Amino acid sequence: MASLHAGFATMSFSARFIALRKERGFTQQSLAEATGIHVQQIKRYEAGTSEPSAEVLRKLARTFAVSTDWLLFEEGERAPSxxxxxxxxxxxxxxxxxxxxxxxxxxxxxxxxxxxxxxxxxxxxxxxxxxxxxxxxx
CATH class of the missing domain: 1.20.5 (Single alpha-helices involved in coiled-coils or other helix-helix interfaces)
Structure with a gap:
């Protein structure tokens, strides 16, 4: 997982989301089915025209086996100086x-x-x- 984190460190949420979905072998449709999120909403997240709610972030984090912080924040963004x-x-x-x-x-x-x-x-x-x-x- 460490190498996964390194490549995603400076991406926007939508870019990280797309890359993670593809890296984990999900199509937009299969991710929609796995999470219960409508496929059109997945497309909006990927286009950057919508951002997920806290509940959706939980579903995505569980599906991808990452933390919600990892989905939202760039590496070191929440770390102390x-x-x-x-x-x-x-x-x-x-x-x-x-x-x-x-x-x-x-x-x-x-x-x-x-x-x-x-x-x-x-x-x-x-x-x-x-x-x-x-x-x-x-």
């Missing part, structure tokens, strides 16, 4: 208790960041409403 990857590797060397503490700290920072973003968006909403209201008066 190199410096964080090295730190995460180092964290693996720590005890369970130390890793739990690090996890709590990271979760706290994420919540703090999300709260700040939510507060900013909430305080920006009245200003946007006011500007839109004033724009209608002109």
């Amino acid at each position: 190199d410096d964080l990857a090295l730190q995460f590797e180092a964290v693996q060397q720590l005890s369970d208790d130390e890793r739990a503490i690090i996890k709590e700290v990271v979760e706290s920072l994420i919540i703090k960041y999300q709260t700040r973003r939510w507060d900013s968006a909430r305080s920006a909403a009245p200003a946007a409403k006011k500007a839109a209201k004033e724009g209608r008066r002109k």
